[in-house]
Amino acid sequence: MAEPILVVDDQRELRLLIRLSLLSLGRVETAGTVAEALAQVANDRPRLIVLDVSLGAESGLELCRSLKSDPATSGIRILLLSAYGQDADVAAGLAAGADRYMLKPFSPKDLVAACAELIA
């Protein structure tokens, strides 16, 4: 089976929304915490991670940075999603190695297009 897309968001509703949106692109797995995300990455390496910048008390930005700095996982494409839209936040996301940065709220159609482009 093809590598899945992994959705990491601490909000159940957003995980559901993103998973439903991306089903047309193939298998979609979800994680609500950094630990769950790391377990998923280790067991079933995704081709793309749609990652929320802030995961409650944990930082998605930090997770992005560590995945992108580890040669074993740096090839995984990462799309950061954030409800913080300041220029500095976008710059921080891209500096953390993200391939793309999208702002919440987003149109599912646009998310699908952006993800399709990243895994093409």
Added chain:
Amino acid sequence: MPASLPFPLPELERVARMALRQCGVAGAGIALHESDGTRLAAWAGARPVQQGALAGFCTDIALRDGITVAEDAQAHGFLAGVALAAPDGARLATLCLFDPAPRHFGEDERARLADLAALAVHALTGAAQLRAGGERRQRYLTQASHELRTPLASILGFSELLLKREFDAAGRQELLEIVHAQAGRMLKVLNGTFDLARLEAGGRAGLRIAATPLDGALVQAMGIVAPLGQNDRLRLELASDLAPAAADPARLAQALSIVLDNALRYSTPGTEVLVRTWAAPGPAIGIEIRDAGPGMTQEAGSRLFESFYRGPGALDTEGTGLGMAIFREIMDLHGARVELDTSPGTGTALTILLPALGGSHG
């Protein structure tokens, strides 16, 4: 003085010009003490040939109190200065005078210099407060925008899916319920945001302070949290001889309901929440609300009253993170003192010392 502090240059240049005229010297200005040395930042009139000597003089007197005068500073002529200290004692800068020739500095001139120093301190601290306020507002807006964008993502996203795709009845129902709940969440955030803004803008004048029996406010607060269905966990130990509080009854009830709601919601189910009141000196009313919950780390405790802060355990979507900020604002406006006693594993106790009406018992 940190280099990042805003420097109210026009105001300080005005002070320098006034010092020049009123003290009858050749030059006057303000020296800033920065990490890499002292710098003349606002200056009027003649500058000494050796500016380093003036900077050195300003650095020397930065920690002194009162006015320092060197009527005949050898090759440098006349120098006088006074350190500009913030109310907390921090040295902000030095106001200094210069004249190429030695001169006498009389009592009148000293008094004028002291007045001008007070003016300069006012300009410096006012600018710092303005900036701190601006930063706080910016942080608040960023956070408020984040808190609104998150439920909006669900509302816009799910409604788009519902409009464009076919779902069976159960799926449709589930998604519509999410949209509805998230819209309700947005409304809560908006209401809380406006309530906090109204409190801040209205200040104490916005309160309707009256003689408020505490028991009445508490009963009202319990009514507000009754929908949680947990009021049977409250153990009341209420003093019977309390003076009425000097409080806005509705705001006091709101503030107490916020603490009760938190105590009932985030403590271990089934455990008791103690509500105790007593007469305190002041006169004041002591109110303690103590739960047997998981308690908080020092970090969580110190951030408890921040807008939009939600503890690590508060992952449910019920709270907005604004309750305790509203509570704190209401308490501050009432002149109440609030103390938090918590640590992991020991539960949380919040103590309020609320000003009472002096003398009259109700």
